Amino acid sequence: MDECTGLPKEKAGEFDELPPPSGEETQFIFLRLNILREYLEKELWMTGLPFPFDLERAIDDWVFMCFFVGNDFLPHLPSLQIREGAIDRLQKLYKKAVYKTGGYLTDSGIVNLERVQLIMTDLGEVEDEIFKQRRQNELNFRRNQKERNKRMKLDHNFVKGSLLEPQAISRNVTRTSAREIVNARHSSTVSQQANVAAAQALKATFASSGSTGNQSRDGLGMKRSHDDEEEDEYEKLDKTDTVKLWEDGWKERYYEHKFDVPGDDEEFCHKVAEAYILGMCWVLRYYYQGCPSWDWYYPYHYAPFASDFNEVAKMPHEFELGTKPFKPLEQLMSVFPEASGNFLPPSWRELMGSIDSPIIDFYPTNFRIDLNGKKYAWQGVALLPFVDEKRLLDTLKEVYPNLTKDEKKRNSLGPDRLFVHKNNALFSFLKELYDSDALDKDKINVDVDPSLANGMRGTVGYDEYICFPGGTKKCPVPALEDVTHNNVLSVSFKDPQYPVGHLFPAKQLPGAKPPGKVLKPEDFDRVNRGGGRYRPQLGFQRDSGYRGGSFSSMTAQRTIRSKWKSLWSSKWRSKWRSR
Template sequence: MGIPSYFSHITRRHAKVLNDLRSMIKKNKVDHLFLDANSIIYDASKMNHTNQTIYNRVAEIIKEYIKIINPSGTILVAFDGVAPMAKMVQQRTRRCKGTIEKKYAYEQMKWDTIAITPGTDFMNELPDQLRQRLPDNIHISGPDEPGEGEHKIFRYIRDHNMKNDLCVVYGLDADLIMLSMLNIPYCKQIYLARETQYFYNNDGNEKEGLCCMDISMLTQHLCDDIRNDTYDISNETYISDYIFICFLLGNDFLPHFPSINIRNNGIDLVINAYKKTISKHKCGITYDNCIRWKCVRTLIRELAHDEYGRLVEHYAGIDTIKRRMYKSNKMSDRLKNIPLTDRRDEEYIDPYTNGWEQRYYSTLFNVYPDKKRVSEITRNYIEGLEWTFQYYKVGCIHWTWCYHYNYPPLLNDLINEIPYFDVDVLKREDTLPVHPLTQLSYVIPYKAFHLLPSDVNELLHRKYDELCNDNYEIKWAFCRYFWESNITSPEININDLERDIIFLFK
C-alpha cells in the first residue's frame, strides 16, 4: 500500500520490532519463505541491460535469499500478474510520471523498466527462464497468474495450514505490513524481511544487510496504542480497524486527504479520532469482513471538525519549507520540488477567502461543484473504502471498479453520503481479471508502445487515440514531491478495450 512515509513512521515509533535477519534466523527455524519478487527484477536491472543477464541476476538474488534464510518448507516466488482496475490506474500514473522523471535523471537507465509489466515479452518468458535456473522445489507464481504478488502470497498462507509455522516474507512494499498483520490469525509468526537500508531510509543510517520486522510484535504494539480497556474488543478487530483508518492516509487505490498527512502527525490524528469513535459506540469500526458505517460517520465527523484549520496549517507549513529550501540548479531537483515552487492551484483554492470549497472541486476535479457532482464524488470514495477493505480482507470483489478522481472529497461533504446502516455500498458484480495485453495497453505511456504486439499497437491507434500521446494533465496541489503528483488518466471503457483485445487473439 502506497502510504507515503509509513515505513519511517513505524521504524521511529516501534523500533523494537526490527531486528537483524541473520540474528533472528540463528534463534528460530524458518519454515516457509515467500518472496514478493517484482522488486528483485528492478534491482537486477540496475546493473544488467539485456533480458538474459537480468534473468540470470534475478535467479542469483533468489538463490542468495534462500541460502541466507534457509527455509525447511515452502518457497514461493510471486510476481505481479494482472491487477484490478483500481491498481491499473495507479500503475499508469506511476509509469507516466516515470517517463518525465527519466528525462531529467542524472544517470539514464539502459534497460526500460516499463517492461516489468504483465503482457510484455520479458514478463511472458520470465517464469520459464527462472524454472531453468532454479531448483524444482521452488514454486513460481508468474505474471500469467492474476493478482498482485503480495496478495498471491497471503492467499497461499490462508489456504494452507501455517498457523503454528514461522514464515518470512520478503518485499519492499508497505502493503506487506498491512497484509501481514491481517493474516496473523492464519500464521502467528510472520517476519517481513527487506534490505536494512529501506527500513532506515530517512534517518541517515548507512546500514547494510537484511533486516526483519516482527509482525506479531508490531501487531501487539499497535493494539496497545489504540486499545480502550473499557470495551471488549479483540486484537483482531483492533488491527482490522487500524488498517481501515489508515486508508484515509492514502494508498494505491484512494488519494489521501489534504488535511490529513502522515508527515504532519496524520496517524496520530486518525487514531485519536478512532479512540473517540469507539468510546461513543463501544465497538470496533469493522467486524468479520464488514464495515460499521455508523462508526465511520462518527470517525469522519471527528476528523472534519478542524479540516479547515489543518488546511490553513498546511499552507503555512509549505510556505516555511519553501523559504528554507535549498535552491538547486539541477533539473531533477527542480522537478522533484515543483509542488513547492509552482503552487498556482493551491494559491487559487486559497482557504483564506470565502468560496474555497467550491474552488477545491472546480480546480482539482474539473467540475462545477453542484450538489449532484459532489455527491457522485463522495459516493465513489465511499465505494473505495469498501472495495479496499474487502481487497485486503478477502481478495478482489470487483476487478473493474476504480476511484475516478485524483483527489478525495472534502471531509465535511463525505459525511453526508456515509450510510446510517451496515450495507454493501458497492454493487457486487461477477467480474474477471482482464487480459494481460489489456492491462499493458492501458498502463504504459505512449513512449513505451514498442512493448506492445504490432496488432495491438495498430488497434490502439485506430480506436483508442486518447491513449496514443504523452500529453498529460498533471496536478501536484497538496503534494510535497513530484512523485506524489497526479496524472489524469483517459476515460477508457476497460470493458470495450478488453473485448477488442480478446477479439484480436481469437
C-alpha cells in the same frame, strides 16, 4: 540481515554517484510483526467499554483507518497527511467513536459505514483548522530555511581564498525541470546523472589551487541568486496553487478546479464521497477476503473532503459477483503507453498509435501533471484518461483473430506452479505421483498432504513445463545465468477453493502460539521494585543466544557485517569501473 541502526546508508563512491553494483543483494528493513502488535495493543487499548476489548478487531480497524492516509488504489484525503500526524488524529477520533457507538468499524473486512461516517464528520469539523495549520507550518519552514542559508553563507566567509571556498556549480546540473519528468524512472535517471556531474565539479573545485577573492565573490553571488531563485520557486508554487486550502472558500475552489464542476454542487460532492467510501470498502475486502469485484474502479483523480462523507451511512456497499479479471494482453493494453507497444502483438500495437484507431484517446503522448500543491512533478497527479472497459474489449475483438498460437497461450490465465527442492519433505510425495502417472494432464486433481508442506493446503497436477532434478535449466532472461545441477521438481498448483460468498473470519487460528513479549510491561517497575533492568527478547526465538551471551555483542556483529558488505560491494564496484 542487518540490524537497523538509524544511520545514513553507505555511499556508493565518494559522492554517492555510482549505481548499485550488478547483482548486489537488496537491503531490507525487517519488521517483527509480533512487536508491532505489542505497540498497537498499547496504543489502541480502551478501558471502560460496554463490551470486552478485542485486540484483533481493533487492529483491523486501525488498518482500515490507515487506508484513508494512503493505499494503492485511492488518493488520500486532502486533510490527512502522514507527516502531520494523520494516523494519531484518526486514532483519537476512532476511540471517541467506539465509546459513542459501542462497536468496532469493521468485521472480517466488512465495513460499518454508520460508524465510519461519525469519524469523518468529526474530522470534517477540523479540516479548516488543519489546512490553516499546514500553511503556517510551510511558511515557518521557508523562513527557517532562509535563515539557515544565511548562516551558512556567513560561515563560508571565514574561508575566503582557501580550497574550501564555495564555488559556483551550474544549477542546470542539480535542478530538474518539471516538464522533463513524466514518471519516477526518469527522475531517478536524471538524479543519477546530476550526482555524477556534481561530484566531478566538486572534485575539480578541490583540485584547484588558484582560488581568489574575486572567485569568492562570484561564488557568494551565485549562492545569493540561488537563494533568491529558491524563494521565487516558492512564490511560483503559491501562484500556481489555484485552490489555496488555507483561505476561505477552499472547498468551492477545490471542486471547481479539480473536478470542473460548480463549487456549490453538493450532489456532486456526495457522489464523489460515495464513490470514495465504496472504494475504501473494496480495498479492505480485497485484503481480508479477496478481490470483491474485478469491475470496480475509482472514477476520479482526486479525493473528496472528510466533510463530504455526511450521507454515506446508509449507502449500499455490495459488489457484483462473478466478475473476471482481464486477460494478460488486455491488461497490458489497459496500462501501457504507446512507447511500450513493442511488448504487444503487432496488430494490437497499432491500436495505440494509429490515427484511425477507435481507442487512440487512451494513449496520449502528452498529458498534464497537476502538482497539486507539491514541489516536484513525480509527486503530482498525472491527469491520464480513464480506460473505458467496454470500448477497449469491443475494439480488441477485431484483432483477436490475428493472435498466433503462442500469443494465444500467452494471453491465457493458467495455473500457478510449485517448485519443490529434493530435500523438502514434499518432494518424495510429488515424485511418486509422477512415477505412478497419478497426475492428470488435463486437470489439477491431487490434494497436498498438509503434514508434508508445513500446513499448506491445495491441489497439484501435471506441469506441462515440468522441471525435473538433474541437468541444466536454461534461463529465459538473457542477462542471467542458466541453472546448472537442477535440484527441484515442479507441479501445477491451485489454492483451496471456496464457494462464492464464503467469509474468512479475521481472527487468530485455534492453537496459535504467540511469541514472548518484548516490550517492557506497564507494571514492571512496580512489581520488580528495582530488582534489575528489564531484558526483552531480542531474537526471533526465546533462546536466540542474545541473553546467554553465546552471540558476540550486537555492535560487534554490525561491525563484522558492515566490513563484509564493504568488501563485497568494493569487489562488484571494481568490476563496474573496469567495464
